[in-house]
Amino acid sequence: MRRIVSSPEEWACGILISSVHKNGEPREERFELAFGGAVVEYWGQNYTPLAPLSVRITANYARDDIVTGVSLSGEFSLPCSRCLAETSIAIEGDMRYLFTLRNSGGGDGEPAPDGDFDVIELDKFQAELEMSPYVWETLILNLPEGVLCKEDCKGLCPVCGGDRNARDCGCAADDSDPRLRVLKSLL
Ligand SMILES: [Zn+2]
Ligand SMILES: [Zn+2]
Incomplete structure (x- = not known):
């Protein structure tokens, strides 16, 4: 199984700077990104894509800067944090990035527009905004660290390892802790 930990090469999605409207009107692109059978590795676990990412x-x-927005939605499955059963989740993400020439000598020195942006410096000779690293960032920042297959998942038994959702194995939970066992024998 191929695991990906950063934006795959096939995701290259450049926006030509010359194609961004000078009149401030937003330019919009919609597309889907496939994972090619790979799983996304993050937070030390695997997120299995169940559908292509809609982007x-x-x-x-905005003045001389270019404000970009990345919105995405996707579907993944990952192991339940308690019982390890694969559990599907829908994720949504929304981030904004501001590309500026300001600090590289091409801007007019005015402060950046208000807002919650990540600011990226543009090279004066740059013709394209390569968005794939930001699509990737928007994705991973919206992956939950853990998920439960159901709110009251009983998890795996620490004594016998059985799935306590499927079957009550009858192991006494107290006995799993050797310190408690010692205490009990003293009583
Ligand atoms: Zn579970
Ligand atoms: Zn058990």
Whole structure:
């Protein structure tokens, strides 16, 4: 099984800077990104894609800067944090990135527009905004660290390892802790 830990090469999605409307009107692109059978590795676990990632990217000028928005939705499965059963989740993500020439000598020195942006410096000779690293970032920042197959998942028995959702194995939970066992024998 191939695991990916950063944006795969096939995800290359460049926006030509010359194609962004000068009148401030947003330019929008929608597309899907496939995982090619690979799983996403993050938080030390595997997220199995159940569908391609739906992505929407917008780009518009704000003064001399370009504000881009990355919105995505996807479906993954990952092991339940308690019983390890594969559990599917829907994820949504929304991030904004501001590309600026300001600090590389091409801007007008005015402060950046207000907002919650990650600021990326543009090279004056750059013709394209390569968005795939930001699509990847938007994805992983919205992956939950853990998930439960159901709210009251009983988990695996620490004594016999059985799935306590499927069967009550009857192991006494107290006996799993050797310190308690010692205490009990003293009583
Ligand atoms: Zn579970
Ligand atoms: Zn048990």
